[in-house]
Amino acid sequence: MKNQPIGFLDSGVGGLTVVKEVMKRLPNEQIYYIGDSARNPYGPRPLEEVKEFTLQLAEFLVERGIKLLVIACNTATVAALEVLENELPVPVIGVIESGSKAAVEVSRNKNIGVIGTEGTIRSHDYEHQISNLLKDAKIQSVACPRFVSIVEKHQYQDDLAKQVVSEELSPFEGSKIDTLVLGCTHYPLLQTIIQNHFGRDLTLVDPGVET
Ligand code: DGL
Numbered sequence: 001m002k003n004q005p006i007g008f009l010d011s012g013v014g015g016l017t018v019v020k021e022v023m024k025r026l027p028n029e030q031i032y033y034i035g036d037s038a039r040n041p042y043g044p045r046p047l048e049e050v051k052e053f054t055l056q057l058a059e060f061l062v063e064r065g066i067k068l069l070v071i072a073c074n075t076a077t078v079a080a081l082e083v084l085e086n087e088l089p090v091p092v093i094g095v096i097e098s099g100s101k102a103a104v105e106v107s108r109n110k111n112i113g114v115i116g117t118e119g120t121i122r123s124h125d126y127e128h129q130i131s132n133l134l135k136d137a138k139i140q141s142v143a144c145p146r147f148v149s150i151v152e153k154h155q156y157q158d159d160l161a162k163q164v165v166s167e168e169l170s171p172f173e174g175s176k177i178d179t180l181v182l183g184c185t186h187y188p189l190l191q192t193i194i195q196n197h198f199g200r201d202l203t204l205v206d207p208g209v210e211t
Contacts, residue, residue, distance in 0.1 A: 005029070099207025144187070
């Protein structure tokens with residue numbers, strides 16, 4: 001088992017931000033990655049459909065002998081973590097639990113922002129997990145559906161990206177958040193632009209790094 005690969009899945013390239021961290025910290029591990037670019041994005045789809053797709057990707061990786069599965073996608077974690085934990089013959093790790101824990105550890109004023117896909121934000125999973133860990137946390141969640149296509153199209157360093165980031169993050173204007181969870185594995189590629197938008201006082205949490 002020691003020599004078997006670790007499997008990662010996502011709807012596209014976003015999960016590679018998680019793989020990058022693993023390659024830094026566990027350089028001897030063999031990695032299998034599947035990004036479902038054919039059916040990207042997952043964010044706007046009904047969670048039942050995302051669950052079905054995620055099961056297909058997971059089975060594909062299990063058939064190839066992975067020893068552990070990392071769901072390197074927040075939307076797929078919301079949709080399928082529980083069923084995969086119950087049904088797969090290997091351990092399964094999602095990204096939402098560790099992202100929530102890190103946000104609670106980092107925030108000083110207990111005002112925490114979460115950004116993610118429509119599916120992740122609609123599920124309120126981050127809100128539930130953060131409030132379970134920190135009862136009086138004030139959480140503001142915002143869906144940023146346009147970020148994923150910018151990353152998939154490799155436009156994340158363009159001026160267009162700056163404009164889209166400032167438009168999508170406008171609901172946070174005047175907000176007191178001191179911490180923001182990047183609740184989609186595509187978003188770390190926009191990290192610099194997001195950080196510049198808010199300024200240095202805001203701490204960004206990347207659940208992929210935590211995972
Ligand atoms: N990278 C994914 C996530 O973390 C999904 C992006 C999408 O397909 O909408 O939620």
